[in-house]
Amino acid sequence: QQEVTIKGKVTELVDGTGLPGVNVLIKGTSTGTTTDMNGEYVLSVPSDATLVFSFVGYFPEEIVVGSQTEINVPMSPDITTLQEMVxxxxxxVKRSDLTGSVVSLKSDDLTPGANMSVGQVLQGRAPGVQVYQKSGEPGSAISVKIRGISSINAGNDPLYVIDGMPVNTVQPVGSPSIVGTAANQNARSPLNGINPADIESIEILKDASATAIYGSRGANGVVLITTKRGSAGALKINYNVQAGTQRVANKLDMLSGPEYRDVLNSIIDAGGGVASERVTGDIADTDWQDALFxxxxxxxxxxxxSGGKDNTxxxxxxxxxxxxxxIKNSGTERYTAKINLENSVDKKYAFGMTLNGSYIHDNFNSIGLGINENASALYSAIYYDPTQAVYDANGLPTKSQFLTNIDHPITMTNGQYAAADSYRFFGTIYGEYYILPELSAKVKISGDVNTSRRNMWVDPSTLVGIQYNGIAAVNTGETNYYMTEGTLNYNKQLTDDHSLNAVLGVTYEHFGSNSFSGSGRGYFTPDLTFNAIGTGSAQLNQVGSGRQSAILASYLGRVxxxxKNRYLLTASFRADGSSRFGPNNRFGYFPSLAAAWKIQEESFLSGLNFIDELKLRGSYGTIGNQGIPNYMFLKTYVADGRGPIFNNSIVTQFYPSRIANPDLKWESATxxxxxxxxxxxxxxxxGSIEYYNRKxxxxxxxxxxxxxxxxxxKFENVGSMRNTGVDIGLSGDVIRQESFTWNVGGNISTVRNKVLDLGSVVEIVRGGAGNLPAPAIVREGESIGAYYGYGVVGVWQVNDNYEGWSPNIKPGDLKFYDRTSDKLITSDDRVLLGSSLPQYTYGFTSxxxxxxxxxxxxxxGAHGGKILNATAVDSYFPVAFRRNKLAEPYLNRWTPENPTNEYPxxxxPASQGxxxxxSRTLEDGSYLRLQSVRLSYNLPLAKGPIKNVQFYAVGQNLFTITDYTGMDPAANALGEDVVRVDYASYPMTRTYLLGMNIQF
Amino acid sequence: CSLLQWGCEDMLEVKPYSELSDDAMLTDNGIRALLNSCYRNMQQSTPSRWQINVAEVTTDIGYNTGGQENLQMTQLINFTWDATLGTFNDDHWAPWYRAIRDANIILELAPKATLSEENRALYTAEARMLRGYAYAMLYNLFGSVPLRTTSESPAQLARASDDEMRSFIESELTAVVPALPDPGAEAAYGRANKGQALAVLAKYYLNTRQWQKAADAAQDVIDLGYYGLFDNFEEMFLVKNEGDKNKDNKEMILVIPCLNQDPYGNWYQAGALPPDFASSAQFPDFQYKAGMSRFATNYRMRSAFVNSYGATDVRAKLIMTEYVNEKGVTVDLMTQANNARSMKYYDNETSGNHSGNDVPVIRYADILLTRAEALNEADGPTQEALDLINEVRGRAGIAELTLADAPDKETLRNLILQERAWEFAAEGKRREDLLRHDRFISTAQSLGIAIAADKHKLFPFPQRERDTNKISGQNPDYETIQ
Structure with a gap:
């Protein structure tokens, strides 16, 4: 038996850095060593030995020595390790000790470089978390919903908590518009000021046990964001750069110039339209979307x-x-800076602060939900006449003779714009002192100040702007927030079998906001715009201001x-008092209870070695929602500067704001x-499988x-709603070899939503946009996302029986479902047409x-879920004959020679109203999308100051499989979460990025 | 309060910094600010186009094609409307009720407010006048409606009986006349006066076929001695001749004041202009300028009606039958059926949708014709009735009527109806005129609307009201089949 000296280096698989402290043992013995600061080791072993490398948080590796004298081992992190703190x-708590439903994502899980925003980080990562991008507009908020839709009017966004500070989501400047233009329904994300690269981990709290400690804000789930900390040791420098390009992923398929001419003229020949609107003469073939994009x-x-020394x-x-x-004149630019600092001695004290600053410059192009000239540039581009050239011989925009009330798309995108500058600073300072090794007291003070100024200009070159010789507006706003929090923490292993961990606390939060706005009209020249807003016509100047505040005071506790490290119990409680509610009902109480059983620790499973973990858990609790505007319980009087006209001038008015409701209280969910x-x-x-039921x-x-x-x-506490669902998450290593690994992971979630009770309310219709009537209905017994309209059963054919029907109906007209069998199509014939909510959503990675x-x-992807295609509406019921139309239905329309039942x-078009x-304009929004692909290469490096170099390429939104004929099945121009309307939605983009990451 | 003052009671009190409490309203300025809101809810500048159209496209004078407004307008033209038609709530129900809401609060706060007795009496009379007027308008469209006379009326409220409704409107309007200022003596043009209250009352009596009362109330207006016909019909609707600009214009008793700016514009003209309109030889004073809207929807006048004007009738001059389009081509609107346009509200300073022309609600000509009609209905043709009509015809430049032209009540009734159509086209009077003489349905039938039936004489309570106020009741044959 020959002894050989083996040396080598143990490295971290992903970033290649040396791993200190790794145990290196000769298999079957207790002989061995540990790696040094650089991850290197030297060990004398028998030549037939097998070495076992093990380290907490990494998969163990076994290597037969054989003839080798140098054995370098890359170790792959075991990201599901149960020892990890969550x-x-x-x-x-230790992951293995969780009793609630918590999804934990570490920075490594988050596809570095592929995330533009925090919202995108969450997409498809966790079962039960539905994330979709509503708009391709840079900086627009992404919809994040945890386990469905739990509220009708009080908001469905989760509570975001950054390093222990709840994020104030009030926007300093909302989405102001001037005369209907440049409005933006998709508000900016409140998380835009956070750099995704600073995120160390994200925890998503899904069940009542986990969220009840956040009481009145926990009902929609909680997302905890923890930013990166330093660690003691040498200075680490990380630089990441990426650059790329974006293109429109999908355009609307409208009629081309020649198609438009042929289709429109043949409709006139068939007796439709107006003869004077015939397309004649030389025509161009303009794709207006291409002209705009x-x-x-x-x-x-x-x-x-990052780094540190001693205690700091x-x-x-x-x-x-x-x-x-x-689209020109839209975009976002973000500068962020962050510092996290901590000085601590374990079990003695901790003191630290975290500061985050951001400056964001947003450019907005017109994205309105208006109609005609008050709509967006893209709306114009969709409907503009494709037989017209973009510019005339003199290089001037050629305006349509027929579509005089929608603006030239290029004129509009150049002439209607807005820009916002937002500055946000937030931070926390905290101190923790250990009165006993098991008992500490902690005080935390947080603040968040967000100021924004939005400038808008509507140029006289546009149809809207010329009405007033230019319109300028400046909106400024500021939100301020502070929180003081005191907690006592107790943590003790009482005996071998019993351990206890408890927290008790009080918090006080204040939310303030101030706003000021001014607008002017009637400018001599279009040069000064909002930079000299007072140079317009003095009598048309308007100013406004507002100020609000709200307070939330809370008591909380958890045990x-x-x-026996086998049976786990968690109980939590929170009492929240909110200024938003009436004096009769200010405080709400939110208890929860959870239990878990670590079955793998039981002796009867000790023979089954393949089981690493098997845990059964259950929880029950009450959580709340307070997401309504301030002062809704109070009766007051407000003014809007738009009083009556006396003697030809406008005077001030005050009017009652609302009906008082002193009984207004928390919305609560069990x-x-x-x-x-x-x-x-x-x-x-x-993996995990969960079922939930939230009422x-x-x-x-x-x-x-x-x-x-x-x-x-009037805001009232009325009715109830239920969400039930199953969340399944699975992850597996298909291949786990030294040089080749293949991991697949996936999740699937179902949500079933049902409105149980609406009190005395019969039904609520909602969700209209532009000239569209409200398409959705809230009704007892149905899903919150239910659409309501007419069923199309086909097309009237020549040989159908027309007896008793309106003489207006001709062969080729749409045939609607006549629910009332009275041979009249009226609003009584409307039926439920499906829900906007998908039956299930899923994501998978490989x-x-x-x-x-x-x-x-x-x-x-998502399966099921309807979306209203506004372009289809305008194609079926054109606002004007000369508007361009969707190609597919018009090219395959009914004619005597083509007696289809598919298209009229x-x-x-309006023969029956x-x-x-x-059921034709509401389309199925199911889709499967390749959201991102990332290819990376780690440069093999010799020893040196550079620890790691990685090159990578990322493609985003590479393809989408869907039957939806609009812009994108996830688009929603309404900016809300339930009713989905694709109304000239800002297009989604396909993005290609190249990046490099260097670590020193 | 802060963390350290944990126990204090008012820890959660916050002030609505930008809003006022009840107490703050109990001053002269406070009550007046509320009264202004009440007036604003009566001055429905933008909805006025709907108030005009609803009363005309359902009759033999108005028509509409194209654009998004046609979505609703076709239902009105074809008598297929139901309770869900948006304009019923948005332009005809909710605005009047917002005015009623304000009036009720004023009437509750005014007795408690700190203000002079003189102003207390004045503001109270104005609020009651506006409330009575609002209910009269609602009654005209919907029949009896929920009668809210205090801010404490329960949200769920059934419609009043027909008698309650009628006696409320009559007694309120009658009661306030003495307390209101004489016409011209009101604090500002647009504020209520005696003439308005009497004129509203006269029209209400007329439409409810209380002929003698209508004749008397109209006479009361005439006897005020303040009002008179404006000499030049063609220019009467121009912004420069509005009552507050041209003191010679004593014809406008009650108007919806408009300005050429958002949200105060009269939008009728934008709907009446063809989408490629550039100019018209018939209106040399009007020049289309970039920035003036021309809607995709087209407010039209029916050919038969347009052709019924006499050759010398100056009122026909405000109806456009040809124009020059943007390409310079002259377009004869009459080659298409029902395609003439009223130009009553053209304004060279129109900005976007917004023309500044006030919309007449009650003109002195209407009062003259009201008395004439009421006298005829009560006692048959008389010289007095003809004299009243002839005042109006004289200004229009058409021949005066004699008793030979109107030998009996029926003939004169027809002549008056015809006169009113010519006089008030594009002012939204035709529906009530036809209804008053039971011709609304027969007229629709004669236009080929076979389904026009008795139920259409009243519009349905808006579905929005039905959904939220289950006991409101509904007009016959409109209830939704579930």
């Missing part, structure tokens, strides 16, 4: 420094992000108890959850009032790693 509300650059730079650790970063929009977490075969297969009661409903009261609506090369693909003749919301 952040929960007001504390952390551009390919747009995108780039980002992130630089971070720091992390500091600066970031720059610039995304131009695919975690563990028996949620039950049962789930299994498992991990088998040396963690090759792991929201006392809905904060903006109850429509009889118009005869003179009021529109990651291949071969030596230094890694390839990751991420797919996501379009000769007499205009049934705009129908």
């Amino acid at each position: 952040v929960v509300g007001y504390g952390t 551009r390919s747009a650059p995108i780039q980002s730079h992130d630089l971070s420094f 650790k720091f992390y500091a970063s600066i970031g720059y992000f610039n995304q131009q929009g695919v 975690n108890y563990s028996f 949620q039950a959850d049962i789930g299994v977490d498992f991990s088998f075969f040396d963690r090759r297969l792991s 929201t009661s006392d809905l904060l409903l903006d109850v429509p009032q009889p118009p005869s009261t003179g009021f529109g609506s 990651t291949w790693t071969y030596k230094n090369i890694s390839l990751a693909a991420f797919f996501e 003749s379009f000769v007499n 205009q049934q705009q919301i129908n």
Whole structure:
């Protein structure tokens, strides 16, 4: 038996850095060593030995020595490790000790470089978390919904908490518009000021046990964002750069110039339209969407420094992000800076601060939900006459003779714009002192100040602007927030079998906001715009201001108890008092209880070695929602500067704002959850399956009032709604070899939503845009996303029986479902036409790693869920004959020679009225999307100051499989979460990026 | 309060900094600001185009094609409307009720407010006048409606009985006349006066076929001695001749004041201009300028009606039958059926949709014809009735009527109806005129609307009201089949 000396280096598989402290043992013995600071080791071993490398948080590796003298081992991190600490509300717990439903995402999971925003980070990563991008507009908010839609009017966004500070989501400047233009329904994301590169981990709290500690804001789930910290040791520098380009992923398929001419003229020949609107003469063939769209650059730079010495650790970063929009005059530019600092001694004290600053410059192009000249440039581009050239011989925009009330798309995009500058600073300072090793007291103070100024200009070259010789507006706003929080933390292993962890706290939060706005009209020249707003016509100047505040004061507590490390129990409680509610009902109480059983610890499973983890857990609790505007319980009088005209001038008016409701109180939800977490075969297969049932009661409903009261609506606690669903997440290592690994992961979630009770409210219709009537209806027994309209059963054919029907109906007209069988198509014939909510959503990833090369693909999709295609509405019921139309229905329209039941003749579109919301204009929004592909290569490096270099390429939104004929099946121009309307939606983009990451 | 003052009671009190409480309203300025809101809800500048169209496209004088407004207008033209038609709530129900809401609060706060007795009496009379007027308008469109007379009326409220409704309107309007200022003596043009209250009352009596009362109330207006016909019909609707600009214009008793700016514009003209309109030889004073809207929807006049004007009738001059389009081509509107346009509201300073022309609600000519009609209905043709009509015809430049032209009540009734159509085209009077003489349905039938039936004499309560006020009731044959 020969002894050989083996040396080598153990490295981290992903970034190639040396791993210190790794155990290196000769298999079957206790002989061995540990790696040094650089991850290197030297060990004398028998030549037939097998070495076992093990390290907490990494998969163990076994290597037969054989004839080798140098053995270098890259170790792959075991990201599902049970020892990992997971952040929960007001504390952390070991992942294995979780009793609630918590999804934890670490920075490595988050596809570095592929995320433009925090919202995108979450997309498709976690079961039960539905994330979709509503608009391709740079900087627009992404819809994030945790386990369905729990409220009708009080909001459905989760609570975001950054490093323990709840994020104030009030926008300093909302989405102001001037005369209907440049409005933007998709508000900016409140998380835009956060650089995704600074995120260390994201925890998504889904069940009542996890969220009840956030009480009145927990009902829609909670997203905890933890930013990166430094660690003691040498200075680490990380620089990431990426640049790329974006293109429009999908255009609307409208008629081309020649198609338009032929189709329109033959409809006139068939007796439709107006003879004077015949397309004659030489025609151009303009694709107005192409004329409007551009390919747009995108780039980002992130630089971070971290390190520490002794008790002090720091992390500091600066970031720059610039995304131009695919429509001119839109885009976002973001500068961020961050510093996290901590001085601590374990079990003695901790003191730290975190500061985050951001400056965002947003450019907005007109994205209105108006109609005609008040709509957006893209709306114009969709409907503009394709037989017309973009510019005339003199290079001037050629305006349509027929479409005089929609603007020239290029004129509009150049002439209507807005820009916003937003500055946001938030941070936390905290101190924790250990009175006893097991008892600490912590005080935390946080603040968040966000100021924004939005400038708007509507140029006289546009149809809207010329009405007033230019319109300028400046809107400024500021939100301020502060929080003080005190907690006591107790953490003790009482005996071998019993351990206890408890937290008790009070918090006080204040939310303030101020706004000021001014607008002017009638400018001598279009040169000064909002930069000299007072130079317009003095009598047309308008100013306004507002100020609001709200307070939330809370008491909270939680106890975690563990028996034999096998049976876990969590109880939590929060009492929230909010200034938003009436004096009679200010405080709400939110208890929860959860239990978990770590079955793998039981002796009866000890023979089954393949089980790494098997945990059964269940929880029940009450959580709340308070997401309504301030002062809704109070009766007051407000003015809007738009009083009556006396003696030819406008005088001031005050009018009653609302009906008082002193009983207004919390919307509350009770949620039950049962789930299994498992991990088998040396963690090759792991996952979780959960079922939940959440019933929201006392809905904060903006109850429509009889118009005869003179009021529109009133916030009341009315009715209830239920969401039930199953969340399944699975991850598996298909291949796990030294030089080649293949991991697949996937999740699927179902949500079933049902409105149980609406009190005395019969139904609520909602969701209209532009000239569209409200397509959705809230009705007891149905899904919150139900659409309501006319059923199309086919097309009237020549040989049909027309007896008793309106003489207006001709062969080729749409045939509607006559629910009332009275041979009249009236609003009584409307039926439910499906829900906007998908039946299930899913995401899956596949990651291949071969030596230094890694390839990751991420797919996501939704099945079911209807979307209203506004372009189809205008094609079926044109506002004007000469508007361009969707190609498919018109090219395949009914004619005597083509007696189809698919599409009508379009000769007499309004023969039975205009049934705009129908089973043809509502389309299935199912889709499967290749959301991102990332290919990376780690440069093999010799020893040196550079620890790691990685090159990567990312493609986003590479393809989408869908039957939807509009812009994108996920688009929603309404900016809300339930009713989905694709109304000239800002197009989604396909993005290609190249990037490099260097670590020193 | 802060963390350290944890126990204090008012920890959660916040002030609505930008809003006023009840107490703040209890001053002269406060009540007046509320009264202004009440007036604003009566001054329905933008909805006025709907108020005109609803009363004309359902009759033999108006028509509409194209654009998004046609979505609703076709239902009105074809008598296929139901309770869900948006304009019923948005332009005809909700605005009047917002005015009623404000009036009720004023009447509750005024007794408690700190203000002079003189103003208290004046504001109270104005609020009651506006409320009575609002209910009269609602009654005209919907029949009896929920009668809200205090802000405490329950949200769920059934329609009043026909008698309650009628006696409320009559007693309110009658009661306030003495307390209101004489015409011309009101604080500002646009504020209420005696003439308005009496004129509203006269029209209400006429439309409810209370002929003698209508004749008397009209006479009361005439006896005020303030009003008179404006000499030049063609220019009467121009912005420069509005009552507050041209003191010679004593014809406008009650108007919806408009300005050429958002949201105060009269939008009728934008709907009446053809989408490629550039100019018209018939209106040499009007020049289309970039920035003036021309809607995709087209407010039209029916050919038969347009052709019925006499050759010398100056009122026909405000109806456009040809124009020059943007390409310079002259277009004869009469080659297409029902395609003439009223130009009553043209304004060279139109900005976008917004023309500044006030919309007449009650003109002195209407009062003259009201008395004439009421006298005829009560006692048959008389010289007095003909004299009243002839005042109007004289200004229009057409021959005066004699008793030989109107030998009996029926003949004169027809002549008056015809006169009113010519006089008030594009002012939204035709529906009530036809209804008053039971011709609304027969006229529709004669236009080929076979389904026109008795139920169409009243519009349905808006579905929005039905959904939220289950006991409101509904007009016959409109209830939704579930």
